[in-house]
Amino acid sequence: MRPLGIFGGTFDPVHYGHLRTAFELLQALDLGEVRFIPAGQPPHRGAPSCGARHRLAMVRAAIADQPGFTVDDREVRSEEPSWTVTTLRAIRAEAPERPLCLIIGMDAFRGFTQWREWREIPTLAHLVIARRPGTSDPGPGDLRGLLEERAAAGALDLHAIPGGRILVHEGTPLEISSTALREMILAGRDPRYLLPDPVRAYIRDTGCYVPQPTR
Ligand code: ATP
Secondary structure (H helix, E strand, O other), X not given: OOOEEEEEEOOOOOOHHHHHHHHHHHHHOOOOEEEEEEOOOOOOOOOOOOOHHHHHHHXXXXXXXXXXXXXXXXXXXXXXXXXXXXXXXXXXXXXXXXXXXXXXXXXXXXXXXXOOOOOOHHHXXXXXXXXXXXXXXXXXXXXXXXXXXXXXOOHHHHHHOOOOOEEEEOOOOOOOOHHHHHHHHHOOOOOEOOEOHHHHHHHHHHOOOOOOOOO
């Protein structure tokens, strides 16, 4: 069974930095699927600007025409904060033998030791770390140690066992962030070509990211 890519995030909103990263990994690692899992209540940051229902709808709109991309709404449906370790345990229980590849950007990896039960996470899945412009590799310490201990030689390593390896992926560097997009939209500028047209249309139609006038 080809590995399952798991791509969690706030996706507030989803953009081409996410989508291109997922697409390159689908191909480069010969993944069977990349599953986008929007966080309901992300525990490591402030409340998202846009509600979970909207963020989920934008991810659905963004991936609709890409075979192999799927969306999983379990974290949005849950009443609990979106702990990655909880989600991974649930997916592992559903697919005990399947290689799982948790996809995260280097910026997220640098904060990894703040995640709940972070030492457990690489035992449940492989980690695939996407480089991100402006974020360097971690310096000496726990994370550097983890990278060295668990380094995968290549994609084949990720197919061979269900989890436990770490691969740093050199993709196309795209300096796009949801924060910059929110600021752009708030300032009345058009985010076109930084995110898919259906997402742009959704934002325009719903007024997400633009403060609603008080009546
Ligand atoms: P924000 O600016 O609101 O923090 P973001 O653009 O970082 O948002 P998230 O939804 O927080 O987007 O990111 C989900 C995952 O995708 C994270 O692991 C993040 O590191 C990764 N990611 C986001 N943007 C990129 C990008 N341009 N290139 C590579 N990885 C990215």
